[in-house]
Amino acid sequence: MTSMPTSAAVQVQGLRKQYAVHEKEPGFAGSLRAFVNRKTRHVEAVKGVSFDLAEGEVVGFLGPNGAGKTTTLKMLSGLLHPSGGEARVLGFEPRRRETGFLKQITLVMGQKQQLLWDLPALDSFLVNQAIYEIPDEQYRATMREFTEVLGLEGILKKQVRKLSLGERMKCELAAALLHRPKILFLDEPTIGLDVNMQEAVREFVREYNARHGATVMLTSHYMADVTALARRILVIDQGQLVFDGDLAQLAEQGSGGKTVRLQFRQPVTSAQLAAYGTVVQSDALSAELRVPRAEVSGRAARLLAELDVADLTVEDPPIEAVMAELFGRQEAASGA
Numbered sequence: 371m372t373s374m375p376t377s378a379a380v381q382v383q384g385l386r387k388q389y390a391v392h393e394k395e396p397g398f399a400g401s402l403r404a405f406v407n408r409k410t411r412h413v414e415a416v417k418g419v420s421f422d423l424a425e426g427e428v429v430g431f432l433g434p435n436g437a438g439k440t441t442t443l444k445m446l447s448g449l450l451h452p453s454g455g456e457a458r459v460l461g462f463e464p465r466r467r468e469t470g471f472l473k474q475i476t477l478v479m480g481q482k483q484q485l486l487w488d489l490p491a492l493d494s495f496l497v498n499q500a501i502y503e504i505p506d507e508q509y510r511a512t513m514r515e516f517t518e519v520l521g522l523e524g525i526l527k528k529q530v531r532k533l534s535l536g537e538r539m540k541c542e543l544a545a546a547l548l549h550r551p552k553i554l555f556l557d558e559p560t561i562g563l564d565v566n567m568q569e570a571v572r573e574f575v576r577e578y579n580a581r582h583g584a585t586v587m588l589t590s591h592y593m594a595d596v597t598a599l600a601r602r603i604l605v606i607d608q609g610q611l612v613f614d615g616d617l618a619q620l621a622e623q624g625s626g627g628k629t630v631r632l633q634f635r636q637p638v639t640s641a642q643l644a645a646y647g648t649v650v651q652s653d654a655l656s657a658e659l660r661v662p663r664a665e666v667s668g669r670a671a672r673l674l675a676e677l678d679v680a681d682l683t684v685e686d687p688p689i690e691a692v693m694a695e696l697f698g699r700q701e702a703a704s705g706a
């Protein structure tokens with residue numbers, strides 16, 4: 371076993387997960403054949419991933435569909451046993467699912483629910499209070515805090531099945547964080563929510579991180595979640611970590627170009643603009659160009675000298691564009 375520094379909240383070293391998939395041809399004959407001659411294929415979902423998360427850090431975990439995000443989060447929460455490598459969360463080995471570990475972490479999966487469907491959310495909260503042995507006073511204080519930040523007033527006593535998706539997600543989050551975990555693994559916590567609800571969830575996570583200094587690892591198809599919450603980004607692709615750094619760096623690395631935004635005093639056609647870069651958008655008095663990084667200053671100088679420019683700004687491309695470039699034509703982590 372390799373020795374790892376003890377200061378990090380999450381330490382991952384060469385983590386791997388291989389799934390065994392039993393293959394079966396379609397139909398009854400296929401079932402029979404599979405019964406006598408079982409074929410197994412191995413899927414390498416996570417292929418030796420290493421990273422550390424510092425205490426209190428909020429990290430965006432991005433990658434295209436099937437990249438290995440959920441598998442990694444499940445291994446870190448102890449729901450799946452790794453096929454190789456090592457993971458430590460607050461010094462615990464997640465696969466052992468020790469009480470001391472479970473009391474300090476949570477895994478929220480936007481697509482799964484833990485609340486009891488036929489009962490009010492409040493009843494599920496009381497169940498969690500008992501499971502996690504939360505003292506009454508702490509329970510009341512946490513409920514006060516969550517009710518205020520999430521606006522739970524009025525929905526706690528309603529049957530969960532009668533709540534809207536957004537209301538239910540708020541209750542799911544509250545239930546999952548009632549024991550005040552130090553580590554939050556959030557897998558698509560805003561999926562399917564409308565823009566206001568996404569913002570409410572984001573605000574809650576931000577507030578929780580600020581108040582409790584929790585470490586957060588977050589996957590999301592909504593780039594707004596990631597840009598609002600995380601400064602550091604891990605990108606996984608086909609089971610391998612392909613980027614670990616800050617958002618700005620990702621924009622630098624992923625893209626061969628910068629975005630040049632222009633306002634003109636006189637109408638300009640996209641044919642005229644093509645000489646200065648790739649035209650992303652053009653509409654007579656405004657335009658957006660993509661220009662190779664190394665040529666930005668030269669092209670900008672030419673634009674200013676040769677066209678009637680009222681305003682010119684140079685920006686890194688939106689993170690969605692960077693992810694789309696990184697993953698080619700696959701549906702990228704932007705999931706737009």
Ligand SMILES: Nc1ncnc2c1ncn2[C@@H]1O[C@H](COP(=O)(O)OP(=O)(O)OP(=O)(O)O)[C@@H](O)[C@H]1O
Nearest residue numbers: 389391413415433434435436437438439440441442
């Ligand atoms: N239980 C399983 N059995 C077999 N293969 C699986 C299983 N779960 C996931 N996989 C495969 O492992 C790979 C990684 O899946 P995972 O769910 O971790 O990806 P993801 O990055 O979370 O994707 P998404 O963004 O689509 O949720 C995929 O190829 C997937 O098909």
